[in-house]
Amino acid sequence: MFCSRRQWLSSATCGFGSLALMDLLNQTTAAEPIASNRGGSAPGPAVHSPLAPKQPHHRASADRLIFLHMRGGPSAMESYERKPELDRRAEEQGEKKGRKLTPSHWAWKKRGDSGLWVSDLFRHTAELADELCVLSGMHTDIGNHTPAMLQLHTGSFTFTRPSMGSWLLYGLGTENQNLPGFVSISPPVINGGSKNYGSAFLPAVFQGTAIGDIKTPVRNAKVGNLDNPILSSPAQRTQLDFLKQLNADYAAQIGPDDSSDVDAVIDSFELGFRMQSELPDVMDLSGETQETLDLYGIGDGKPSDDFGRQCLLARRMVEAGVRHVELCDEFWDQHNQLVKGHEARAAATDQPIAGLLTDLRRRGLLDRTLVLWGGEFGRTPDTAKKDLDGRDHNPNGYTMWMAGGGVRGGFQHGATDELGYRAVEGRVHLHDLHATVLHLMGLDHQQLTYRYAGRDFRLTDVHGHVVSEIIA
């Protein structure tokens, strides 16, 4: 049976509403599995917010997700999928006329105990090879940046659909109500822009919160409305106390049986007041040690300063109970000057990513934090460039990796053909990736539905298989 969005939300947000519901159901269980808005979730009596933590469908192996989004499409054959055949046949004609096979531009080594091949492009991350679960059979439906980005984030590039982060919030809520549950740091303004962290038809409360944008160094990024332009903090406390009084008077006039909506307003101001101190605290890196800053490659003038800060922010956020953080680095789109371009991107991201993994691990967070790395697609084994220094878009076979959060470390799943044109083994479509991420987070992608426009929608639409091989 189902109820409308309104009914569901009122039952999920109202103190009295849920109490009454509990009474009707004659049960006292606090949280219950969320199935869909039709089944509705009725969190326990103390819960006021649709963002309150919800019990997953099954035992989760990860509670938090960090997505390291490498916009533009990093090259697999330069990083995590070694292609000796490609090197051997360098300069031979590719699949199409006028295109030549391009050898890998970096040296390869077996790394760690697992002996995973990682090239020297990512020599810092390579140190953590035993944590990486490399998915080399990735494929997606389209090779243009924008639709591919939208598909990566929402599962669809033709229709406006909720982003993965919004689905996660809808399904799981978030642990710390004083912080946004889904944060996108430095998101691009183009390529779908805010659609990549939007909630579409899911209630707006599940949309992501952007911090800055890709054009703004994250150290200058501001979250709006956290500072009052005219009041000191004690004055604002006094202000809010009086506001509370106004609201409480109104609640009293309505009566305790019926005032849950107003109680929610009262709570929301208290939460807001706490958020405006807690969010800047989380974003303030000044308390971090020099050792930590160095670990992330943070420092004036360093190429890794900005992404290092993003990574450190991500750690601070998941540590503080943010459900999902996405970071972004661009622009990995080297149709030409691949060596120079990828070198620069690696200089910006490699050390920060290694730092993040190391830091999560030593703080005991990596076990329950899923880290996902990758772009909207990969790159071709061949090029039309005479100097062989370039690769084009390849949605048919590319690499992403996961770490932590219950995946097999030091493991490579899937492969492209011997040259790297298309995924042939262990193929993982983006829908499968989404299903797997949800699964690791404790959600069944087939059960996590939302009724809109007369039918139940899912992140994976009618597709998606959990890639069980990669689960530890």
Place this chain on the structure above:
Amino acid sequence: MRDTSQPARLAIRARINLPAKTNLPGRRNVPLLATLMLAGVLFPTVEGLAEDASSGKRAERRRGLELFEKKIRPVLIEHCYECHASDSDDIGGNLLLDTRDGLRHGGDSGAAIRPGKPGASLLLRALQYDGMEMPPDEKLSDAVIADFRRWISLGAPDPRSAPAEQAEMKQAAGEASSDPVTLWSLQPIVAVEPPVIEQPDWALTELDRFIYDGLQQAGVRPNAPADPATLLRRVYFDLTGLPPSPEAVQAFTADPSPQHYARVVGVVDTLLASQAFGERWARHWMDVARYGESAGSSRDVLMIYAWRYRDYVIRAFNTDLPFDRFVTEQVAGDLLEAESEQERSRLQVATGLLAIGSKSLNGGNLTYDVIDDQIDVVSRSVLGLTVSCARCHDHKFDPIPTADYYSLAGIFLSTNTKYGGGIKRPDDAKTRGEVYVTLGPEPSAEKLQERSELNDQLAKLQKQVRASEKRVATLAKQVPAALVKDPDLDLPAQWNQKQTQSARQYQVAIRNLRQRREDLQTTRGQLESLPSPDYALGVHDANKITDANILTRGEKNQKGDRVQRGFLSALAPVVDPEGSLQAEIDDERSGRLELARWLTDANNPLTSRVAVNRIWQHLMGQGIVETVDNFGTTGLPPSHPELLDFLAHRFTHQHGWSQKSLIREIVLSNTYRMSSDFQREAYQIDPDNRLRWRMDRRRLEAEPLRDAILSVSGLLVQEPLAGSLVMEIGEGEVGRNLNTSVLEKPFDRRSVYLPIIRGIIPEGLKLFDFPEPSNVQGQRDSNTTPKQSLYLMNSPFVVRAAEHFAENLLQDPSLANDAKRIELAFLRCYARPPSDSETQRTLDFLRQMEQIEGTTDTDHRQWTVLCQNLMASAPFRFID
């Protein structure tokens, strides 16, 4: 229970996989079901309600039913169904507890219950572990057993065999038959006589009789009318989206006698005639029309003329354009007769509905995606059906085969949609003419030629000016500073030849630059003086008219049979049974006009039902059908089907599709007038107020909240905005060298005029549940979040409004003292004066703030903070 039904499946899974104490998702339906079944009006066939003559017995049965839903059914599901349900693997003792008959007829041991006789009921003995022990693993609590005893003594009323529940179950199962005969919304509308009620005085309008009757049957007492101030505030916000002025409040509340209600009529008529009415109600329609001013999706290209459609809608509401005509114009305005150029333009702009949707300009299957969007918006906004589900396969729940989808698709495939330039910027008259519809007389060929030449010249001159500027800058480095300072200087004789020579060159360059700048100016003027056509988004019939092929699974390369352009077959028995409209679609026409006629045919049961239901929702807080955009099988059934038909019939036959008349009728009803007060007895029976025993307490949506802030603070600029900020920004794509700084400037017009760039929704809207503008959404969410609080606490917009508000109060010479100022502030925000204790507390607060922050002659920060608090407070944000 069918094992293919989803609740059953979920319940089974839950029974098998989850520990005993875990909730069963299937039970989630209980409150809703209880409500629906308790609403006698909804399912008059529910056992007992119709046949019981005495109201005492009826009440007893109702209590029994209520008890069943609250206490009995959940226990049966959780503890008994595993072995005693028709889908159990091995039915214990041949006893079925999942139907009424099973319970009564019993299994191997005989009848499980004897209604009214708990002592003789086997079921109860088994629960008490008396002779039999059920459930086997653990005895249920005494409280639960007591519930069963009470239920049996109440006659054990059990709704589970009623047809109503069957329908409910089917719906929940998402497997309802696709037999159009059974879908309630496709049945012809019957002119229903309002029921005769015991208290005829209660009904101020005929619609009240339906409501009263339903309440009475459920044994629920309606609330008394709201007090005058509350009613006035409600009417203002509902009709105009703005608060009443203190003067209006005082005038309306001055006379406390019950006759004050008579004055409501005057107020309502005034508000219905105001410009603000259209600005409020247009926005409701814009939600379902998924109004936006950019392509959204992958590449957020601005659609700089979309605002014309917005203005069209506002005007349609203000001129009370009959709804059938309103629909017709939006679907086929370009094909209608027009008596003047102006009228032709208006009709062309109306077709903007079909062009303003979100579209993926990069990737996908643009032609068919646009068609899908068009089918979706028309079918959901007008018919409340999700036809676009049938793009890839026959509709799973509703009687809409894929062939129907493609018969509609043919109509739009034969339609040319002009939504702007897409990725290419249309920057001259020629390209604009190609990507937009042109309004007004077509410019002559000569004028077009002239424009194009002038444009070329302009471009050439701009280039020359830039070159000249460069040359001047270069030469300026080689000449004495005195000359740069005064280029017209007579060259001093003592300068040597070289100096003089370069100085002359410099002077020539300067003269050239001046001349070219002048020419540029002239050309610009000439261009501007040319009569410029107006552009809009919209559609017209395509040059090539064609039927569409079914695309298997929606894939454009998988062409199936070609289907004739036409409409929904499920409605054929009711609307246009001879198919004459379809027959009229000839090879030279898209069929949009015929589609519009079919949609607005007096016999179309959906169009008027859906329309009146939307109006009802906006005035009452929830629709008679709660799923306002979905009248299909997966939608919810109406709470008052007869009332819905009554209103729909009245709308088309009495009011001539006039939305204003219907709104007026509803607002003047007693049902609308009731207070929103809580009533425990009523709440227990009908917590969701489906029966309408009170007015819903509603939260102001984003726009009226923002408008109210502007209004009470005195910032609001009431005049309609000509154009849109999007037009000021100009053609281009968000994030790609587009200067959007104009969006940062203060904007004090009503919210309906805010720019709706799909990727940059204004914060004040987005945070307050503004619907995703790419999707049809006739029902707003209503969330409360800390980010909203932060916006109200700290955003520059709210702080600026509060400062202005405070200044207004302090500079008003008619306000003698602080108490008077406080009174006015309360009146503005709450439509009521403060109580004495509120005044006192407010004065205390002002003093307290003064102590903390200090105050000066120019800075009355404490007042700003007070005003801000009033605007942030719940009584401001809610409508009682």
